[in-house]
Amino acid sequence: MHVKCGVIGLPNVGKSTIFNILTKSKVSSLNFPFCTISPNIGFSQVYDNRLITLKNIVNPSKLISTIIKIVDIAGLVKGASKGEGLGNKFLNQIREVDALIHVVRVFKDDNIMHVENSINPIRDINIINTELIFSDIEICEKNLLRLQKNKTLNKNELVEEKNLLKKCLLYLNKFYLLRTLDFSLKEKILINKFKFLTLKPTIFLINIHKNTSNNIFLDKVKNFLKKDLKNVICPEIIKNNADRDSQNYIELNEIIIAIYKILNLETFFTVGQKEVRAWSFIKNSKIIKVAKIIHSDFKKGFIRAKVISYEDFIRYKSEINVKKAGKLRLEGKKYIVRDGDIIHFLFNI
Known part of the structure; x- marks a missing residue:
């Protein structure tokens, strides 16, 4: 990514x-x-x-x-x-x-x-923060006005967006930064569209x-x-x-x-004679999502993946030795990737 x-x-x-x-x-x-x-x-x-x-x-x-x-x-x-x-x-x-x-x-x-x-x-920090706050206030007000005129969103979506924007606007008008405000999981997903x-x-x-x-x-x-x-x-x-x-x-x-x-990022590796490469991914991501980071087709044709922990690879020095030691794992789509995992994706395209 x-x-x-x-x-x-x-x-x-x-x-x-x-x-x-x-x-x-x-x-x-x-x-x-x-x-x-x-x-x-x-x-x-x-x-x-x-x-x-x-x-x-x-x-x-x-x-x-x-x-x-x-x-x-x-x-x-x-x-x-x-x-x-x-x-x-x-x-x-x-x-x-x-x-x-x-x-x-x-x-x-x-x-x-x-x-x-x-x-x-301290004055300089406040100047920057104030301008960012004013800009976000404007975004809130413009989107609230847009929602009043919107005839396509269903009632539940309309209410959710309005409530979120009003919550943000109230907080911003007190001159607080939105990154210090608590949001529910649903609000965190919804708020991304506004690029505050x-x-x-x-x-x-x-x-x-x-x-x-x-x-x-x-x-x-x-x-x-x-x-x-x-x-x-x-x-x-x-x-x-x-x-x-x-x-x-x-x-x-x-x-x-x-x-x-x-940004809550971690690293996994792909290892081979041609290339050893580090890849960043969002912590606690499922392997099916991580596969897409390498290539979109990996997600589409994903079957499973060979996974070796970094520590095991360093200890045994090769995939063959890791397998002999019983430390190589085959993981499916629901596997949560860990920092340092060495992954070989198996897919059908």
Whole structure:
């Protein structure tokens, strides 16, 4: 599955720099607002030690990691939801991603201008959140108006959508983000169609300075985000302006792993002499759904699958040895795939 993650924040907080680090790109990161207009798109490999271990055992012709698509979205400003700074265009770009990396600047540097003319990360976070909230309020109001005129939905569907939108609107008008609101399973399925911005899983990436004395708001912003602390990252890799080939590579991967966690993703592997490959899937998925990730025909013609746990493969070194040890399993359509499973799909097309 292709995961798409957007990098957001105010202008000149370091979004393009972080995009360049994550994707080994060289997009412009000049010192003026709206240096980025059209979104820059790149890809970041997901480093997984298990893939390297499998390579060393199998010695395949190719080794393929999972990837995450990274989108560098132009800086939002106060009034973006009303069109300020090409705001509506940028908000629509955010609507198309699966998760967000919200970049927050905590350092003071007179050589790097700030769009609000002062360093205040808590204010900056609130500006972004406010614009996302205003945009979602507009989505609620437009869809409620649409439902009033709708003559095709049956009564139950109409009531369900109206109740959900009213619930969201009430919460948003209190200036709360929808990702902090509890929804029933049915509501979670229904709400996806609206692409609400404040529902996007979010990582806060604190952009710090190599001169630690300039990071004057670091503790305050961490305290402000204490409810989201498990999704707050303050990596040295940005401070050091390192690239992907440096010793800080593993720390950089912390960001990618955090994206996996907030999107509830895990990894399975396909292993052969031609190719050892990692694939991402949503946790607790049935194998029939996971088969489609490789090819849509795999789901259509699925018969069963040979499944080996990563630990067993590492212990016995080959599928033949795993089978001799009685650790190879044949699983049907209802099997729930586990993180690290090595799967060989059997299908009839």
